[in-house]
Amino acid sequence: MATSPTPPVLLRIPNSRVSAMPSPGSRCLLLVLFLHLLFAAAISPAVAASQPSYADHCGSIVPESAANGTAMDSDTILQLQNGYFTGGDRLLGRDDNTSLSISRSVFFRPRKLQSTRTPGVVAVQGSLRLRGGSIFVVRRNFTRGRRGLFRVVRPRGPAVLQGQGRVGFDMTGFWSESAGRLCMVGSGVTRSREGKRLDLSAVLKLSYPKSSNITSSLVTGTLESLDSPRSPVYFEPISLLAYSRNMYDYTLIPQVKKMSADTVVSKRSLELGADGKLCSILSSLVNRLRLVYGDVRNSSIFGGTSESQPGLLSLGAVQCSDDGKFHMYMMFSDVNGFAYRGSMRPEKILVGEGLWDLEKNHLSAVACRVLNLKDSLERASVGDCTIGFRLWFPEALTIENRSPVAGRIWSNRSSVDPGYFEPIEIQGLDSNLHPVSGLRYVYTKVDLAKKSCERNDVPNSHGKKYPDGKSASDLRFVMYLGNSAGEMIWAYADPVSVGDTLFSNILTEGIDGLQSDTAVDTNHKFWNISYRISSGFYNGSSDLSGFKGISAEGVYNQDMGTLCLIGCRDIEVEKQAKKKKSFDCEILINVQLYPLDPGAGDYLNGTIRSMREESDPLYFKPFAISSNVMYTTQAVESIWRMDIEITMVLISLTLSCVFIGLQLFYVKKNPDVLPSTSIIMLVILTLGHMIPLVLNFEALFFTNHSKQNVLLWSGGWLEVNEVIVRLITMVAFLLQFRFLQLAWSARSVEGAQKGLWVAERKALQFCLPLYFIGLLIAWFAHLRFLEAQMPGPGSSAEIAGPQSSFWEELISYAGLVLDGFLLPQILLNIFCNSKEKVLLPAFYGGATIVRALPHIYDAYRAHHYIPHIKNTYIYASPRGDFYSSAWDIIIPCEGLVFAVIIYLQQRFGGSCILPPRFRNPGGYEMVPVASG
Numbered sequence: 001m002a003t004s005p006t007p008p009v010l011l012r013i014p015n016s017r018v019s020a021m022p023s024p025g026s027r028c029l030l031l032v033l034f035l036h037l038l039f040a041a042a043i044s045p046a047v048a049a050s051q052p053s054y055a056d057h058c059g060s061i062v063p064e065s066a067a068n069g070t071a072m073d074s075d076t077i078l079q080l081q082n083g084y085f086t087g088g089d090r091l092l093g094r095d096d097n098t099s100l101s102i103s104r105s106v107f108f109r110p111r112k113l114q115s116t117r118t119p120g121v122v123a124v125q126g127s128l129r130l131r132g133g134s135i136f137v138v139r140r141n142f143t144r145g146r147r148g149l150f151r152v153v154r155p156r157g158p159a160v161l162q163g164q165g166r167v168g169f170d171m172t173g174f175w176s177e178s179a180g181r182l183c184m185v186g187s188g189v190t191r192s193r194e195g196k197r198l199d200l201s202a203v204l205k206l207s208y209p210k211s212s213n214i215t216s217s218l219v220t221g222t223l224e225s226l227d228s229p230r231s232p233v234y235f236e237p238i239s240l241l242a243y244s245r246n247m248y249d250y251t252l253i254p255q256v257k258k259m260s261a262d263t264v265v266s267k268r269s270l271e272l273g274a275d276g277k278l279c280s281i282l283s284s285l286v287n288r289l290r291l292v293y294g295d296v297r298n299s300s301i302f303g304g305t306s307e308s309q310p311g312l313l314s315l316g317a318v319q320c321s322d323d324g325k326f327h328m329y330m331m332f333s334d335v336n337g338f339a340y341r342g343s344m345r346p347e348k349i350l351v352g353e354g355l356w357d358l359e360k361n362h363l364s365a366v367a368c369r370v371l372n373l374k375d376s377l378e379r380a381s382v383g384d385c386t387i388g389f390r391l392w393f394p395e396a397l398t399i400e401n402r403s404p405v406a407g408r409i410w411s412n413r414s415s416v417d418p419g420y421f422e423p424i425e426i427q428g429l430d431s432n433l434h435p436v437s438g439l440r441y442v443y444t445k446v447d448l449a450k451k452s453c454e455r456n457d458v459p460n461s462h463g464k465k466y467p468d469g470k471s472a473s474d475l476r477f478v479m480y481l482g483n484s485a486g487e488m489i490w491a492y493a494d495p496v497s498v499g500d501t502l503f504s505n506i507l508t509e510g511i512d513g514l515q516s517d518t519a520v521d522t523n524h525k526f527w528n529i530s531y532r533i534s535s536g537f538y539n540g541s542s543d544l545s546g547f548k549g550i551s552a553e554g555v556y557n558q559d560m561g562t563l564c565l566i567g568c569r570d571i572e573v574e575k576q577a578k579k580k581k582s583f584d585c586e587i588l589i590n591v592q593l594y595p596l597d598p599g600a601g602d603y604l605n606g607t608i609r610s611m612r613e614e615s616d617p618l619y620f621k622p623f624a625i626s627s628n629v630m631y632t633t634q635a636v637e638s639i640w641r642m643d644i645e646i647t648m649v650l651i652s653l654t655l656s657c658v659f660i661g662l663q664l665f666y667v668k669k670n671p672d673v674l675p676s677t678s679i680i681m682l683v684i685l686t687l688g689h690m691i692p693l694v695l696n697f698e699a700l701f702f703t704n705h706s707k708q709n710v711l712l713w714s715g716g717w718l719e720v721n722e723v724i725v726r727l728i729t730m731v732a733f734l735l736q737f738r739f740l741q742l743a744w745s746a747r748s749v750e751g752a753q754k755g756l757w758v759a760e761r762k763a764l765q766f767c768l769p770l771y772f773i774g775l776l777i778a779w780f781a782h783l784r785f786l787e788a789q790m791p792g793p794g795s796s797a798e799i800a801g802p803q804s805s806f807w808e809e810l811i812s813y814a815g816l817v818l819d820g821f822l823l824p825q826i827l828l829n830i831f832c833n834s835k836e837k838v839l840l841p842a843f844y845g846g847a848t849i850v851r852a853l854p855h856i857y858d859a860y861r862a863h864h865y866i867p868h869i870k871n872t873y874i875y876a877s878p879r880g881d882f883y884s885s886a887w888d889i890i891i892p893c894e895g896l897v898f899a900v901i902i903y904l905q906q907r908f909g910g911s912c913i914l915p916p917r918f919r920n921p922g923g924y925e926m927v928p929v930a931s932g
Helices: 024-049 054-058 253-259 277-283 446-452 571-575 632-669 671-676 679-695 717-749 751-788 806-819 823-832 841-864 887-908
Strands: 067-072 080-086 101-116 121-141 156-163 166-176 181-191 197-207 218-225 238-243 289-292 312-320 325-333 349-357 362-371 381-392 406-411 424-428 477-482 488-498 526-538 549-557 562-570 583-592 604-610 623-627
Touching (some): 054 166, 054 197, 080 218, 101 238, 121 181, 166 197, 277 312, 325 362, 446 549, 446 562, 632 717, 632 841, 751 823, 806 887
Antiparallel strands (some): 067 101, 080 101, 121 166, 166 181, 181 197, 197 218, 289 424, 325 349, 349 362, 362 381, 381 406, 406 424, 488 526, 604 623
């Protein structure tokens, strides 16, 4: 596991160890320390006095006044969120479209507000944060370990994206409520691109009225550096703009009511109250509204051509009242990424106020433009309130309209006026997050799906069980799509509705959250079902890029576990995002779900194919569907299995240490048997413990970032046990290496036993060709396996994941050699015809059982657990040995036979297993040597 850098350790020396009378040298040292402390105390007031003077920089704007100690509520006053700024490129880095950058934003949070002796003047303490500018790549070096006795390791850290544009200021000053002016001075800190600390000082001047309306709802001001222009920390003045958070006076509500008089009444109602439900709904629409422009040319809301117009709409800084009134700003953008979420760009925003009409059940607002932005943000103002805005919530969803919200933006100007634009439709981005209850789904393609699919009514002859419509989590799956060209893309299939039940967002609202009051009837065999299929990253294929989003609906056969769906894709989204939707609903999707009680060969598979003729421009070649899914019950079962396997690994390694320890005690009491121990056998056993340590040594001290656990519910427990396993493996290796060292030393010292080296060499000459032939067989088997896995692109074998390399096959073959670790000892006993009890039964029998148990367990696991998710196997892992139905029988039987042979050899002689005519053909026997 990764450890953080070791912090400095403070040592507390007991008083008993300090001499009562310090030496003269100690007195001099104490005197120096005392003078140093006096000097530090003397310069502290000077440092404090060097802070920016409020009177010098703000006295003429808001005169300074003494606080009277009365605290004010700072939660709703003078706050700035997601504001915008210009300038400061020297300090924050450039923010342009040609380099990697994040959008600029301003945040101000007052920490303390106090009234003063001057009426209408408030003392303010707060923090100002500016974020934005360039992003660059840095590499961090970090230190691990301790100094002194331990070696310090400084590995090179991974590449990290960091932004130059982050700076914070701690400000103090005064705010005049009557004049609506705020002036503050303070100091800040940031870091250069090289990581050097930079200390800054600045003055903040804002125009922030106590109460605002639509025309005064923008807060403007500047942040100016107080350092010398020649100073390296100096920055040019920064202009600020944000939306006011103070009290608001509604002035456009009569115009809003007049505008919504001719609106059609909606049947869906929204309950309003003091809980702020309207505000929570509007705030949830951030980056969830899509603009659909008409085919006419004059649809430019911000000027320019229609092709250059934004495609997304977000609502920001929404503030509501209990009577349904609200005010906000609307941000338009083409970016749906995290960097631009909620950021205010004044040239692409509208400021508005509106009302939720309780009678007609829709939201209407009047929006105004932000003017005077050419010179500076300080001169920005709100005007031209001639734009209408309306939102409502549809009564039902369909396959062609999955938007839970709809609306319009239009101009109230005459069509001949310069600022006029054609109406723009608003659609919510497809999402399972439905803000208002009462929504239902209307199926329109179910009959076509039933006609297009075959064998819907075939009974289940295999007795398999499949998920019902009660659990949305089991009906949601991740799949791989592959075409005939070998290109692949992964996608998510999320259920939108099953029957009359509409599921809420599975990821954010929980899998059991239902928006409909109609319960799912679990006695049905067939279910009407709808899906949203959204794809992830793809490899650049033009065919695959068309599957960024598919709406599908059809029939789910619970008895057979089959999905038959008709899909629709928005073909205009790929060509021109701002044109009206045009759907291709000639898509047939067939999916065979994974059973709840899987067996060998069961997996999720299916196809996506076009029902059009090949000559049709919208025709596409079929896609194969494959997936390794895991249901909730199976995931819980797999976690339990992994815990059991961890325990089995620890027990096996502990038993190995015990068996080796018993053998060491045995040879200590009987050192005369050491020369007859096979060196080849001990080398194989030692390498069997050493190779895992060499390949995974980094896991002892550092976290392996390249390894991803399939199940993340373990909370890091697997990583902890992984380190424990490595430590026990190291103990077993050291014990085994000690055994090898003792045998080698005994063999070398015994000069009269030179014949044992000859017998050892003969055993090696017999083993090496045998191991080489086995390696060739493994190589050819690997080649045949690769050929068998290539029947066609997009098949389940191809999409299931990366295939094992020959290196992995070689490691598995090494495990097979380790399974037969007794073979060299058997051969040595034959060539020497030794009758010595070289190995303790607990050693060779216990080691044989330890090597055989994983295969016995694998045979059990293959019939009781998910057989194809092998990357969750901890015990009996295919990465360490050959595992299959045949090998699970062959290897335990081989180990048992070898153990029986060793027992017979140590009782009746090494050649006892040979026919009588081959016994002792000039072999080497151990004979006593008379001492002189």
